[in-house]
Amino acid sequence: MVITFSRGKLIVSPFEVQIRLQDGQAVLRAMVEDIQVRRDVLVLSADAGAVQWSLTLDNETQIDSLVAIVGEQVLS
Incomplete structure (x- = not known):
C-alpha cells in the first residue's frame, strides 16, 4: 500500500516500511x-x-x- 504524506510516500507491506522522500532525496527502510x-x-x-x-x-x-497493514504491535 502507498500512503502519501507532505514530504513523500510510505510504501507499506506486512513485512517492511519504505519511506521515499520527495524528489528522490532519500529512501528509508x-x-x-x-x-x-x-x-x-x-x-x-x-x-x-x-x-x-x-x-x-x-x-x-x-x-x-x-497500523492496519503492519499490525498493532508497532504502537507504543
Missing part, C-alpha cells in the same frame, strides 16, 4: 519488527541497532492506514 508508532505525536520511528530514524506524519489517518 525498516523491517516491521524494528518500527514503532507513537500515535499521540504522529511519529513513525525505526531502531535497527546501528541505524535509527524518525519521521513525523501529517495526520492520524496515515497512522491508522499504516
